[in-house]
Amino acid sequence: MEEALIKLSPSSATDFKSCPQLFKFRSVDRLEEPVSAVQARGSLVHVALQRLFALPPDERTPQGASWVLDEVWAELSADEEVRPSELTEAQEREWLDESRWLLNNLFQLEDPRAVSASRLEWWVEYELVETHLRGIIDRVEERADGDWILTDYKTGRVPGEARELTAFFGLRFYALVCWRAFGVMPREIRLVYLSDPAVLTLAPHERMLLAFEKQIVALSAAIRRALTTGDWRARPSPFCMTCAFQTMCPAWAAVPSSQAEGPPEGGP
Template sequence: MANGSTTTGTASATETATETATATATESTAAAAPRTEVRRPALSPSRAGDFKQCPLLYRFRAVDRLPETPTKAQVRGTLVHSVLERLFALPRGDRTPEAARELLRPTWSELSEESPEWMEIFTDPVSAEEVAEWLTSAEKLLDSYFELEDPRTLSPEACELHVETELDSGVLLRGYIDRLDVAPTGEIRVVDYKTGAAPRLIGEAKAMFQMKFYAVVLWRLRGVVPRQLKLLYLSDGQALAYTPDEPELARFERTLEAIWQAILRAGRTGDFRPNPSKLCGWCSHQDLCPSFGGTPPDYPGWPEPDPGEESALDRAD
């Protein structure tokens, strides 16, 4: 198995055959100023999914960086993910449903201070009753988690793990894994929390695309094909598990390379075309979409630094 050169943490400055930008540094005209690196363009599961769904949506999010108002469900998903991350930081014996509930409100207090704009999800941000009702819905998701597994029996290698690798083709892959379990025998399990309900066929394919993305990155980083990809759906207490194999991941790697090449071709010209579908109803940018009579802003050119980063809201669900 031929591995590409890999990186973890910040990206390398190695030039590749693709038209990605290399790391650059800002210089002071007066004196020697500290060098500030910017990361090369990369592909993440969310941004790859955006381009597959609608190239124009990819442009709006990754190139134009248009703001989007999150939904209550998105912010709740981010909150639940953060609580579960903190839960696994506790000693194994302390990872109880009661401990998770005790973490909920302090965690929300911290998150809302860091992103005060998230309070806009509430009709009346100062309404203690509305916020309390929303926190109760998050508490139910945490309770559902404990019906799926007992965290006291688990010893994850990492939670909210940042992973990054460069393929032989030069494509840089980047993402965050909710939880990585590694058995004493070396077998790897990738676990992802979903705060919605188990999806139908289209949604399942989208979720598994994300998991195969992580599997490819781990395969290239560690030389091991994950033994299991596991999705935990907290809204209805369902679990979905899948076992990939090496030939499948090799094919999926080629798919990711093809998506990135298509993104680069669109990036050269700004030709990110809309792809109308039933999912348009959830899009925040219909007023700028030609399919709905709108006009996109002038194309700003391929972005620097990279458009591959996922936000906390992207990783929530």
């Protein structure tokens, strides 16, 4: 990470918010971690959706989606970022079937033939007070009246009501980048949950994005402080049980492996 500029994507910002030590492992030390079946399924489904919406509208059918998935898997099955680690052949078949089921659920939420996507998997960036915001927006629709709709696909479950605004963290991040970099306030941001399936929407406005911008500036300042002091607080939570860095995490150093069945004391 450059000293002068803190580089933040929605996922790295979320890492720091949830556990500064996790952010350090991933974004400062840049340690590798195995690809879980859940992460790999998310990557595969995202690539398949990108291909689906690049097809002529009348080919964006459930059969077309299934064909696209097979095509993407044939191309990417050797790619370690897409192929899950440690799956047996039978588990891999089940995993592919789940990916197909997720893709198929999209048709319960919208008719892909009617969607006019202007940009797919669009890389965006903006420099904000010593902070470089960057990331990839899954889908942007630019409507005839000039309105922008940003869509983010999710393969996990819909959050409870109390966590809805948190779930929009990534899309508020992208709405801020669109507003600052292109002068466009998106009309709507949409979270498309393929497993439930369900769509959550939010209409960004100036006050919301100004408050979010302050939050990002404060987050960036906290990261800069941690870089200077070396104080990366480990914040144990139930997520530790799936964290790839648990064995090297200071929060777990004093816990015998036989007792590592829940977060150590100090966690929620």
